[in-house]
Amino acid sequence: MKTVNYDPSEINQFLDTVRNFNSSIGRYEQHTILSEEFTYSVKLTNGTIRIYVEELQDKKALPVERLKDIAARFNERI
DSSP: OOOOOOHHHHHHHHHHHTTTTTOOOOOEEEEEEEEETTEEEEEEEEEEEEEEEHHHHTTTEEEEOHHHHHHHEEEEOO
């Protein structure tokens, strides 16, 4: 699988969509690419969330249920 490097603005746009399903998701701070898993680990102001590369690639075509699943991956920092 070819990985595409998404910049912070693209990840932020995606997070704005996902926040519609979980308003607790904080603001973007930075991200790390976990290439062995084809995953972005995104550090937020109040926790983390993992986003798969294919989710970013297909962001305009993701069904609502998939977006809810992504929002449920949010791990709040206590």
